[in-house]
Amino acid sequence: MGLFDDNKVTYADxxxxxxxxxxxxxxxxxKPFVTKIFTFLLKVSIKIGLPIKGIIKATIYKQFCGGTSINESQPTIDNLWQSGIGTILNFSAEGKESEEDFTRTKDEIIETIIKASKSEKIPFSVFKPTGITAFGLLEKLSKNQALSSKEQAEKEDFYSRINxxxxxxxxxKVPLFIDAEESWIQTAIDEIAREMMHKFNKEKAWIFNTLQLYRNDRITYLKEVLTDAENNHYFVGLKLVRGAYHGQEIERANRLNYPCPVHRKKEDTDKDYNLAQKFCVENINRISFCSATHNEESSAYLTELIAQHKLDKNDKRIIFSQLLGMSDHISYNLARKGYYITKYVPYGPVKDVIPYLIRRAAENTSIAGQMNRxxxxxxxxxxxxxNI
Ligand SMILES: Cc1cc2nc3c(=O)[nH]c(=O)nc-3n(C[C@H](O)[C@H](O)[C@H](O)COP(=O)(O)OP(=O)(O)OC[C@H]3O[C@@H](n4cnc5c(N)ncnc54)[C@H](O)[C@@H]3O)c2cc1C
Structure with a gap:
């Protein structure tokens, strides 16, 4: 039986x-066509206030989210823990734009950290930078553009929230992931993430930045980060992902006519992903990392790297992670075998997590008519x- 093939384990709970x-x-x-219609209807219904929250909550929301609040997510947290899987509470309200909203989101993220500090079932925390500042500000910072005095004040507020x-x-003592976003705002996120690692990772990796391996510059960047950490005596924390905005990256680069920052061939992304995993394991004394993927080959490859380097399966510097409701065959089977497994458990008001749910629907749409995994x-x- 293959590494992830024991369905009895996958669906035990x-x-x-x-x-x-x-x-x-x-x-x-x-079905791609149905997903398109569904996405459209979802957006319209929410906009004009149709009472469809109940239906969403009982279906797609129940599959991919823990609950509307930390408390409501508790049964999911307990369930995962019974199978040896840790929860990463992910406050997934998106599309907020006012300073009050940013402060509220920052307070909620802090609540998730406090909650994690009190429970071994929640080994990590996470946040998305655009939840606590404006997209436009991150874009300006990434381009190194001059800021108005209002923007300067917003930048200071953003830095103080992240800090x-x-x-x-x-x-x-709760390790924290900083999610990665579109390349045209990521430079600002990388800079502040590095500053935070420098400040807080003196003894071990508490702060983790995210590396998107669909980008064609990330292996070089990974090496630079390690050199910087060695020179400045701090530990590196990284979450490795392929990247969630491939379509937008290609579309924008074509439209604005600049060199495309992402690979155009899937196999190039796959190659860089595995190279990054290898590099991190080879430098495990300086780098702690999370393999955040639903890809079976990459997950299997990491188990081989762990064995080759004679590391413990449950080495706390190597974390596997999948999203709630997806690739349970990887999470549950690896947890059963003793690896360090976590799952992102998104939570938040139904209406605010719609963009997240739409991304999950798109990701699970079949390619060329194949039935999805x-x-x-x-x-x-x-x-x-x-047949039992
Ligand atoms: C725990 C967790 C945390 C995550 N956090 C983030 C995050 O912070 N930021 C973020 O951006 N994403 C994040 N993601 C999503 C992730 O980036 C991927 O979109 C998603 O996991 C699918 O990729 P995969 O590795 O699971 O598997 P696969 O299904 O093997 O790969 C699909 C991915 O391959 C890449 N790809 C697809 N087509 C092409 C092509 N033609 N050329 C080159 N590359 C291509 C894309 O990145 C696509 O998402 C996270 C995922 C998980 C599981």
Whole structure:
């Protein structure tokens, strides 16, 4: 049996009802045409205030989110922990634009850190920089453009919010991931993330930046970060992802006619992803990292690297992570084998997590009519249960 093939383990904590809901959902969002219509209707319904929250909450939201609040997510946290999987609470309200909203989101992120500090079931925290400052400001900072005095004040507020979040994580001993976003705002995020690592990672990695390996400059950047850490005596924390904005990156580069910052061939992204994992394991005394992927080959490759380098499967410097409701076959089977596994558990008001849900629907749409991986695993498990 392959590394991730034990469906009995994958679906151990899922009832028949859970399985049927997931089956129904992945069937629907597996069709590109249906996903397009669904996305459109979702956006319109929310905009004009149609009462569809109930339906969303019972279906797609239940599959991919923990609850509307930290408390409501507790059953999900407990469930995952029973299978040896840690939770990373991810406050997923998106599209906020006012300074009050940014402060509220910062306070909520701090709540997740406090909650994590009190529970071994929640080993990490995370936040998305655009939740606590304006996209436009990050874009200007990334381009090194002159700021108006209002923007200068906003920049100071942003720095003070990030500093407060990172300082809390450091003081409460909760490692913290900073999510990565579009390349045209990422330079500003990278700069501040590096500053925070420099400040708080003197003894070990508490602050983790995110590296998107679909970008064609990230292997060079990874080497630069290590050199900087060696020269300035701090530890590096990294979350490795392929990157969630591939379509937008290509579209913008074409439209504005600048060199495309991302790979155009999937195999180049895959190659860089595995190179990055290898580089991190080879430098494990300086780099702690999270392999945040649903890709079976990359996850299997990391288990081989761990074995080759004679590291402990449960080495706390090497974390695997998947999203709630996705690739349970990787998470549950690796957890059973003793690896250090976590899952992002998004939570927040239904209306505010819609952009997140739309990304999940798009990601699970089949390519060229192939049945998606989630669906074929669910079908196998339904058959297995029927034949018991
Ligand atoms: C725990 C966790 C945290 C995450 N955090 C972030 C984050 O902070 N920022 C972020 O951007 N994303 C984040 N992601 C999403 C991630 O970047 C991917 O979009 C998603 O996981 C799918 O990639 P994959 O490695 O799982 O697998 P795969 O299904 O093997 O790869 C799909 C990915 O390959 C890349 N790709 C697709 N087509 C091409 C092509 N033609 N040429 C080159 N590359 C291509 C894209 O990045 C695409 O998302 C996170 C994912 C997880 C599991």
């Amino acid at each position: 899922k009832s028949d009802k859970d399985l049927n809901r997931a089956y129904f959902l992945f069937r629907i969002i597996g 407060e979040i990172c300082k809390t994580a450091f003081e409460l 989630e669906l074929s695993n669910i079908i196998k498990e339904k058959k297995r249960r029927k």
